[in-house]
Amino acid sequence: MPRRVFLHIGTPKSGTTYLQEKLARNRDVIAAQGLTYPVTRTGDHFEAALDLVDERWPGQRDAARGQWPALVGEVRRASGDVLVSHEILAAATPAQVRTAMAAFGDDEVHVVLTARDLGHQLPAEWQERLEHRGRRSFGKFVTTVSEARRTNPDLWFWRVQAIPDVLTRWGNGLPPERIHVITVPQPGEPQDVLWDRMASVVGVDPAAARVEVTDANPSLGIAETAVIRRLNRLLVGKGVPREVYVDLVREVIAHDTLAGRPDQIRAVLPESCWPFVEAVTAEWVDWIEGAGVDVVGDLADLQPRRPDYTDGTWVSPDHPPAELVADAALEALAAVIRDIAPTHRSPVRRLASRLIRG
Amino acid sequence: MSPMDARDEAAYAARVRAWAGDLRTGSTRTWRDFLDAPVTDVQTADDGPLPGAAQLELVRRLAGGDGPIPRFAELADLVATTAGPGRGLVDAPLPWPSRRTVGTPAVEPDELPAEELLRASAGVLARLLTPEAAIPAPRRPAAWRPWRRGFTLLGAPTTVELVRGALLQRGLREGGSRTTWFVLGGPLEDLMAQRWSARVRAGAGLRWQRLWRTAATNDRLPPAIALPTIARYVSDQFDPARVHVVLAEEPGQALAAVAEVLGVPAGTLGPTADVLATDLLRRVNPVLGLAVGEEARRRVVDRVWPEIAGGEPVAPLGAPAAQLDWAVAAGERMADALRAGRYAVHGDPALVVPTRRSDVRRVPDPDAVLEHALRVVARAWQRYTQRSTERGVQP
Numbered sequence: 014m015p016r017r018v019f020l021h022i023g024t025p026k027s028g029t030t031y032l033q034e035k036l037a038r039n040r041d042v043i044a045a046q047g048l049t050y051p052v053t054r055t056g057d058h059f060e061a062a063l064d065l066v067d068e069r070w071p072g073q074r075d076a077a078r079g080q081w082p083a084l085v086g087e088v089r090r091a092s093g094d095v096l097v098s099h100e101i102l103a104a105a106t107p108a109q110v111r112t113a114m115a116a117f118g119d120d121e122v123h124v125v126l127t128a129r130d131l132g133h134q135l136p137a138e139w140q141e142r143l144e145h146r147g148r149r150s151f152g153k154f155v156t157t158v159s160e161a162r163r164t165n166p167d168l169w170f171w172r173v174q175a176i177p178d179v180l181t182r183w184g185n186g187l188p189p190e191r192i193h194v195i196t197v198p199q200p201g202e203p204q205d206v207l208w209d210r211m212a213s214v215v216g217v218d219p220a221a222a223r224v225e226v227t228d229a230n231p232s233l234g235i236a237e238t239a240v241i242r243r244l245n246r247l248l249v250g251k252g253v254p255r256e257v258y259v260d261l262v263r264e265v266i267a268h269d270t271l272a273g274r275p276d277q278i279r280a281v282l283p284e285s286c287w288p289f290v291e292a293v294t295a296e297w298v299d300w301i302e303g304a305g306v307d308v309v310g311d312l313a314d315l316q317p318r319r320p321d322y323t324d325g326t327w328v329s330p331d332h333p334p335a336e337l338v339a340d341a342a343l344e345a346l347a348a349v350i351r352d353i354a355p356t357h358r359s360p361v362r363r364l365a366s367r368l369i370r371g
Numbered sequence: 372m373s374p375m376d377a378r379d380e381a382a383y384a385a386r387v388r389a390w391a392g393d394l395r396t397g398s399t400r401t402w403r404d405f406l407d408a409p410v411t412d413v414q415t416a417d418d419g420p421l422p423g424a425a426q427l428e429l430v431r432r433l434a435g436g437d438g439p440i441p442r443f444a445e446l447a448d449l450v451a452t453t454a455g456p457g458r459g460l461v462d463a464p465l466p467w468p469s470r471r472t473v474g475t476p477a478v479e480p481d482e483l484p485a486e487e488l489l490r491a492s493a494g495v496l497a498r499l500l501t502p503e504a505a506i507p508a509p510r511r512p513a514a515w516r517p518w519r520r521g522f523t524l525l526g527a528p529t530t531v532e533l534v535r536g537a538l539l540q541r542g543l544r545e546g547g548s549r550t551t552w553f554v555l556g557g558p559l560e561d562l563m564a565q566r567w568s569a570r571v572r573a574g575a576g577l578r579w580q581r582l583w584r585t586a587a588t589n590d591r592l593p594p595a596i597a598l599p600t601i602a603r604y605v606s607d608q609f610d611p612a613r614v615h616v617v618l619a620e621e622p623g624q625a626l627a628a629v630a631e632v633l634g635v636p637a638g639t640l641g642p643t644a645d646v647l648a649t650d651l652l653r654r655v656n657p658v659l660g661l662a663v664g665e666e667a668r669r670r671v672v673d674r675v676w677p678e679i680a681g682g683e684p685v686a687p688l689g690a691p692a693a694q695l696d697w698a699v700a701a702g703e704r705m706a707d708a709l710r711a712g713r714y715a716v717h718g719d720p721a722l723v724v725p726t727r728r729s730d731v732r733r734v735p736d737p738d739a740v741l742e743h744a745l746r747v748v749a750r751a752w753q754r755y756t757q758r759s760t761e762r763g764v765q766p
Binding site: 107164165177178180181182184185186187189192287288291292295296298299300301302303304305306 | 454455456490493570573574575576577578581582584585586588589591593653654656657658660661662663664665666668
C-alpha cells in the first residue's frame with residue numbers, strides 16, 4: 014500500500030498556526046504513530062511553500078530558493094505517512110500544483126484544507142495585510158475584495174480563500190475522497206476541536222499530542238489595528254529594514270503588546286457586506302456538497318454569524334474611538350522603549366559617536 | 372429474515388453481477404423482476420467491487436431511454452464503475468432474502484430517490500466530459516469596425532449574451548465613447564433564473580432555492596440584475612438619453628427592441644439553456660472542475676454543454692414559496708424605481724413583478740432533471756465513443 018502524503022494547503026487565518034505549532038511541539042509522539050511532520054531549517058514549511066508558489070515576499074523569496082525540493086527530499090526520506098503544512102500553498106497556480114504533485118508521484122496524496130467562515134476571514138486577512146506593512150482601510154479592502162474575480166483570481170485574498178477555486182486547483186485529478194475540508198468551529202468551541210478534526214484526517218490519536226499550544230496567532234482589536242496601520246503609513250519611504258519592522262512592529266508592538274490588551278473591540282463587517290458574504294458562502298457550501306469531498310466537521314461552521322447591528326455596539330473598523338487608539342499607541346511606544354533599552358548605547362558612547370561624526 | 376452469512380454474501384454478489392450482466396444487454400428488468408425470474412447463465416465481469424443500487428438503476432433507466440444507445444454494454448460498464456459524488460446513500464445494497472446487520476439499509480433500485488440517480492449521473496457526465504478538456508477553445512478574432520454604432524449591454528446575463536452575439540454578427544461594435552447603453556430585463560423570476568444559469572456556467576454549484584434564500588434574507592437582489600441600480604448608475608455617469616431599459620418576456624423580444632433603437636434588423640435567436648440543464652450542470656460542475664481544473668471545465672461547458680444539454684423548453688421556475696412574498700415586494704419596488712428613472716423604458720415595468728400563480732413549479736423537479744440527465748448522458752456517450760473511434764482507442 015502506498016504511504017500517504019497529506020498536503021495541508023490553507024486557508025490562511027483558519028487556525029493553521031495553531032495546528033502547525035501543535036504538530037511541531039508534538040513531533041515525536043506523532044512520529045511514533047507513523048506520521049512525519051518534516052523538520053526544515055526554519056522549523057516550519059513556510060520557506061518551502063514560498064519557494065513553490067514563487068510569490069514576491071519582501072526579503073524572503075531569494076532566501077527560500079531551493080527549499081521546496083529540500084522539503085520534498087525530507088518527505089521522500091521519511092518512512093510512513095507525511096504531513097506538509099503551510100497556508101500559502103493555497104495560492105499555487107495549476108502549474109505549481111502539477112510540480113508539487115509530480116514530486117509525490119508514487120504516494121497517495123491527500124489535500125487538506127482548513128476552512129473558516131468568510132465573515133471572519135475578511136477582517137482577519139485585512140489585519141494580516143496590515144501586519145505586512147499594509148495601509149489600506151478596511152472599507153477599501155472589502156470593496157477591492159468584493160469587486161474582484163473569485164474564479165481564476167488575481168487577488169491574493171481569493172487566491173487563498175476562495176474554497177472552490179483553491180480545491181479545484183489542488184484537487185485536479187484527485188478522487189474527491191482524498192480531498193478533506195476541515196471546518197473551523199465557530200467561536201465558543203474549544204480550540205481542541207480543530208486539532209481533533211485534523212488528527213482524524215491524518216490518522217493520529219489526538220489525545221497523544223499532549224503538549225499544548227497557547228494562543229498561537231492572536232488577533233488585534235480595531236484600536237490596536239489602527240495603531241499598526243497609522244504606523245505603516247508613517248514609515249512609508251523611511252527606509253526601515255524588513256528585519257527591524259518585523260522585530261519591532263510585528264513582534265514587539267503587535268504580537269507581544271497590543272494583542273494582549275484587554276477588552277479589545279473586534280473588527281466586524283459592516284451590515285452592508287452581509288449580502289455579499291452570505292451569497293458567496295451559499296455558493297461555496299453548495300459546491301462542497303456537490304463535489305463530494307470529505308467534510309470533516311460541519312458545513313454549518315462556514316455560515317457567517319450576522320451580529321446584531323441594532324444594539325449600537327458595532328464600531329466601524331476604520332473609525333475606532335480616538336482615546337482607545339491613543340492608549341494603544343502609548344503602550345506600543347512604551348513597549349518599544351522597553352525593548353531597545355537594554356541594548357541602547359550608553360551616554361558616553363553616544364557622545365563619542367557624535368564627536369566622531371563632527 | 373435471517374442475517375447474511377458468508378455463503379449468502381457470495382450468492383448475493385453473484386446475483387447482483389448477474390443483474391448487471393443482464394442490464395448490459397439493454398434489459399430494463401427491475402431487480403425485483405430479475406430476482407423472481409429463474410437463474411440463467413449470464414456473462415458477467417467477476418472482478419472489481421460490486422456496483423451500487425444507484426449505478427445499476429441508472430443503467431436500467433438509460434436502457435429505457437428515448438432511443439438506442441451505441442455500444443450500450445460499454446456505457447453500462449462505465450456507469451457501474453463510476454461512484455456518485457456528494458453526500459447521499461453510501462453504497463446502498465439491493466434487497467435480499469436474508470438481511471444485513473450493518474451498513475446502509477437495502478433499497479429497491481427503482482424506488483431510489485431521483486437525487487441519488489442524479490448524483491450517479493453527475494459522476495458519469497464528469498467522466499464522459501473529461502476527455503473534452505484536452506481540446507483547446509477555438510479563437511474567434513473580432514472584426515473591428517469603428518464606423519458602426521456602438522452598444523453596451525447590461526442586466527439579464529443570458530439575454531445579454533444572446534443579444535450581444537446577434538448584434539456582433541450584424542457587424543455592430545461593442546462599447547466606444549458614443550455607445551448606447553441597454554439594460555436588459557424581464558420578469559423578476561426570469562432575471563433570477565438567468566442569474567442562476569450564469570453563476571452555474573461560471574462554475575458555481577449553487578441551488579435555485581439557496582439563491583433566493585440569500586437574496587430574501589438580505590432583502591437585496593444580486594447586483595448584476597438590479598436593473599434600476601444599474602440604469603441609474605449609467606445615467607448618472609453618462610448621458611441619460613443614451614440609456615435604455617428594455618423589458619421583455621424573452622430574449623427574442625429584447626433583441627427586437629434593441630435592434631429598433633439601433634436601427635438594425637433584429638433576426639432570431641438560438642435556444643437558451645433551460646432550468647433542467649442548469650440544475651444538472653450545477654451538480655456536474657464541482658466534479659468536473661476537480662477532474663480537469665477550472666479553465667478546462669469552463670472550455671468544456673462553453674463548447675460542449677450547449678450541444679449535449681439542450682432540450683425541450685420547459686416552463687420557467689417561479690420564486691420558491693417561502694420567498695414569494697419577498698419576490699413580489701422586490702418586483703414592485705423594482706417596477707416603481709424603473710417608472711421613476713430618467714432613462715427610457717421599453718416595455719411595461721409591471722412585467723417584472725412576479726405573479727402568485729399556482730400552476731408554476733417553484734423548485735426544479737428532480738424527476739424531470741433526471742429524465743433530462745438520461746438524455747444528456749446518452750448524448751455525451753455518443754460524443755465520447757465518436758471521439759474514441761476517431762482516435763482509434765477503446766472508450
